[in-house]
Amino acid sequence: MGSDPERSTLSSLGKVGKSSGEIGETQEPLINGNHGIPENYSVAAAVLPFLFPALGGLLYGYDIGATSCATISVESATLSGVSWYDLSSVQIGLITSGSLYGALIGSVVAFNIADFLGRRRELILASVLYLVGALVTALAPDFTVMVVGRFVFGIGIGLAMHAAPMYIAETAPTPIRGRLISLKEFFIVLGMVAGYGIGSLLVDIVAGWRYMYGASTPLAVIMGIGMWWLPPSPRWLLLRAIQGKGNMPELRDNAIYCLRRLRGPVIGDSAPVQVNEIMEELAYVGEEKQVTFSEMFQGKCLKALIIGAGVVLFQQITGQPSVLYYAASILESAGFSAASDATRVSILLGLLKLIMTGVAVLVVDRLGRRPLLLGGISGMFVSLLLLGSYYLFLDDVPAAAVVGLLLYVGCYQVSFGPIGWLLISEIFPLRLRGRGLSIAVLVNFGANALVTFAFSPLVELLGAGILFYGFGVITLVSLLFIFFIVPETKGLTLEEIEAKCL
Helix, strand or coil, rough: CCCCHHHHHHHEEEEEEEEHHHCCCCCHHHHCCCCCEEEEEHHHHHHHHHHHHHHHHHHHHHHHHHHHHHHHHCCCCCCCCCCCCCCHHHHHHHHHHHHHHHHHHHHHHHHHHHHCCCCHHHHHHHHHHHHHHHHHCCCCHHHHHHHHHHHHHHHHHHHHHHHHHHHHHHHHCHHHHHHCCCCCCCCHHHHHHHHHHHHHHHHCCHHHHHHHHCCCCHHHHHHHHHHCCCCCCCHHHHHHCCCCCCCCCHHHHHHHHHHHHHHHHHCCCCCHHHHHHHHEEEEECCCCCCCCCCHHCCHHHHHHHHHHHHHHHHHHHHHHHHHHHHHHHHHHHCCCCCCCCCEEEEEEEHHHHHHHHHHHHHHHHHHHHHHEEEEEEEEHHHHHHHHHHHCCCCCCCCCHHHHHHHHHHHHHCCHHHHHHHHHHHCCCCHHHHHHHHCCCCHHHHHHHHHHHHHHHHHHHCCCCHHHHHHHHHHHHHHHHHHHCCCCCCCCCHHHHHHHCCC
16 A cells, blocks of 8 residues: 555645646656656566457457358358358358457447446456357357357457557556567467468368367457456556546555556566656646547547557558458469468468568567558558559569569568557557547458458459559558658657657
């Protein structure tokens, strides 16, 4: 428990926080980066607060990989193990996209419950939905129940992809925040590769699709137990304190306890001082006021929404699903005998994604977010020009298509792939973060669904070559958006990002 002087200091902060104009000069140096003490942390202590939320991303990726094999299994007359295997294209689409629809709903639900539940409890709820969804899908007696299970699992995806970046961002030490959040994208790709691999092993087994979906249940249980064990986000506790949603001294003492657990013994006696600094910075930037719906579209809240929603929108509409759709045919045209096996192609590209995401994880906190985005998106633009040219007039040069494919996948995974999720977890002010990130996640999944549905009609209307050129134009627009709109957040605390970048 904190001493009485510490509590009186906090009470004065609560009073000062009523108007940012009343903040004394002692608080301004904090925003300028001159913290009273260094941010001590233990890398070992930072592992579990990252790992358990990141399992939500791993399960999301696994679902993508496993479903690509599960649809093959469930349609087989000899291997499905059910009498309702003769499914229409619409029904297969519902199985494939059921989790995406659920994720859209999950994003809407997160908008309303995020700040009430907190990041930790939202992730616990996500793990329960993952578990229930996987079990219902795996044990489904008919098609309708299977789709319901996919939908429930998808709601879990929406909640997990909303809360995991927030929890990691708010609990990670500033010097390695970018690395940890980017590593969550690594876990998504790792899940995809695992899904493809496990699916390919089970696809020839009777009722293999049941085992594919059931295989995710142990991870859901581990995620739920892990999040139950982890402490709440100290910043979420302090936000509730400064907004008067609880007893301020008790919430502050709880935040100190949680920060000590998250940082490990190396933090020593500096936890109260760090909590005071965060409180002062929150008061300085005006976090004591709860954001209203109209305020979300004004001032710095609007700027954060434009940056966050813009980044994840471009992440989805710059052609990634379309490029991967053509991966098998591109590699086959270049003479790879295994290219006709879609699963092997997916595993091959998944391994490339893992490697390039790993590169981004290693350098993001040294180079910064903008250099990776600008460099990666420039490479994506070149690759889309190569792919478009191949389908229009270089069809006798398959090497151009292979280079374009590999260049695109590699550049995407060092830019939009990990950095998109990183930026939306950093850019929103704390009082807007729950709702703002839910809007960004909704835009992400909504744009994904739009691109998925529009792809086939656009190919028929325009042809693959023109479509890839079109994606190239969109990529160029996204490059200009990043250059002129998106700020650099490397090395800044979340409170400094709000004060300096918005």
